[in-house]
């Protein structure tokens with residue numbers, strides 16, 4: 001369980017998150033949907049304790065940071081490092097020993113090659129693989145479906161379901177509602193740093209419809 005209580009975050013005079021209250025239980029998958037700039041990444045950075053914020057984040061885990069896997073939206077790689085070395089660096093940092101990496105290379109990445117030769121999608125899949133191999137209890141995936149092919153997104157969705165069955169806590173963000181629909185138990189909408197109440201599976205269609213209507217109210221004719 002992770003609970004966020006009255007969390008607000010500003011950059012200078014700009015308020016980016018306003019009074020967020022949310023609880024994430026184990027064995028559930030949560031989605032956060034919102035436009036670019038709505039505050040998803042900032043919320044995740046606060047959860048990973050990479051930002052200073054007002055409010056509280058509590059968990060029944062003594063060492064949340066050490067059990068939290070964070071897929072950032074733009075993962076960072078050292079230059080001149082192979083895929084395999086990247087994975088070992090991240091897993092060693094958590095004191096996790098990875099056996100049979102070849103068999104566990106679920107996205108079939110060329111692990112002996114330099115990451116600098118990877119495509120954007122391959123880099124993302126490498127980052128997902130490393131986060132999964134770290135044996136975390138809590139997972140935050142910032143835009144995980146962005147840039148990966150259909151086959152990989154099907155594999156990743158199946159992995160999410162497996163994590164849920166194993167009782168892990170999973171939080172995913174996306175700016176595209178449809179990518180969250182299948183996997184999530186609850187979806188929250190974030191708009192200008194404010195979080196909606198949770199939408200449960202039976203209200204996903206209603207939420208999607210509402211979001212589509214709102215977007216189409218914008219005067220798209222102006223560009224033509």
Ligand code: ADP
Pocket residue numbers: 011016034035036037038039040041042043
């Ligand atoms: P999202 O992930 O939903 O696209 P972000 O959390 O990245 O949104 O950004 C939310 C808002 O915070 C945006 O207006 C963005 O410009 C602003 N922001 C994010 N990081 C910084 C920063 N380091 N300094 C100033 N403003 C920032």
